Amino acid sequence: MSLFASPSYPPVGYAASAPRQHAFNPYTDNGGSIIGIAGDDFLIMAGDTRHTSGYNINSRTEKKVFRLSEDSTLVLATVGFGADAKDIAETMRLAVNDFKFQHNLKNMTVQAAAQYLFTVLYGNRFFPKYAYCILGGLDKDGKARLYSYDPVGSYSKEGERRAAAGAASSLIVPFLDNQVEFKNQYVPGTNFTVEREVEYLPVDKVKKLVKDAFTSATERHIEVGDGLQLVTISKDGYQEELFELKKD
């Protein structure tokens, strides 16, 4: 018999014979979503600025994309449990800063930062930091690199072309599959036999995709909205833009 079948009486086995433990739950979900898309020589990182607790909106202006230092191209976006997310960002910021002073003012490479972030996350394997991370930056050749992580640190060293995480990732990922990796797109006139070749997208096209992804996610997900923080990293450095999203 289902537990829900008898609404008024607790099942016999659940009688209050033993003292009831009221456990403290150290996690919560603060909603929101993030996206990272790598172009050939530029990188877009974006996140909405809504911060939620259940059905409450705590703030409409909490940013999820963090610049790890003023003079490198490293950018980290985190989403999930807000306190853990910010703690990871702060840990990474301090690590990038320390590295610089211990290595004759040389900045941490994006590959090194990626491996370090894995260490941070996996180091908390038995009390995980409940946050999904997307790390990006330009490598020594000026090529964009993008890495995405689960809460315990799993990531791909090859990096990825696009990544999405957070509350609306299930809405955003299939859109990005189709629009960035051209999944299910075929060359016209080939009767669905020749797949469309994947190519790097220009920066203005990527920005459009990101804005579309977030306006759509805002329509369908209650934890996404209010504002869009859109960060561009290129040879011209770091650029941050803020756009409005629906506040309902």
Add this chain to the structure above:
Amino acid sequence: MNHLPEAWGRPRDDVYGAYDHSHLRPSMPNQHTQEPIVTGTSVVALKYNGGVVIAADNLASYGSLARFSNMERLKQVGTHTVVGASGDISDMQYLFDTALEDLVIKEEYQNDGHHLRAKHVYSYLSRVMYHRRNKFDPLWNVLLVAGWDDGKPFLASTDLLGTTFSAPALASGFGASLAVPLLRRVCPDEESVAKISRERAIEAVEECMKVLFYRDARSTNKYTMAIVSGEDNKVDIEWKKDVELQKQSWKFAEEIRGYGAQIV
């Protein structure tokens, strides 16, 4: 071979019998805070052009019993900041009377002309809260930090999990549902802070305290309000203590059966 991943690496039920979950239960009582005992309800705060208004009522409840009716839940920290606490009162007293007191003594002892600003106090508090949740021994509070920071009003929140966020209008507990919508009507975003006068902000917060008293069964009609105002680097904190709610209207109760003057 069981193909279900959740069964892998576990003793087989058909060999060892069903797993006895009672072995996982600790034999000693847990000494960490498992639930708040004596509690304070909402704290309400709003930024305005030149400062922040923050208020909390003076009640400390023991479950549904109105236990202490003179419990102030706002504390001035240093020269620039007022902290408001809801949730467990003993945890609040640890923070206010021990942690923050020690912090201020340590910082002011230098006598070097530097004072902790609201952002610094907030940073300290949020790290303490997060640290304690990491130890599975949380301080069961929601804290609002109001103050003057670097020529601007400052308002932010932290809770028992170490979650942090900031907004021009904030309220904890019941107030998050009842007061924040009223405050956002006055101040929807950071840009509109500049258009709100001190009087308007006080009026809005007073209105919130009234609505909370109408609807929150763990609230009282006596509250404390602090107004932190600044000009460049000069800060002034005005205290209004033991304020009684003014101009209450219980007219709405007339229409509610079992609440107003009806006999049946």
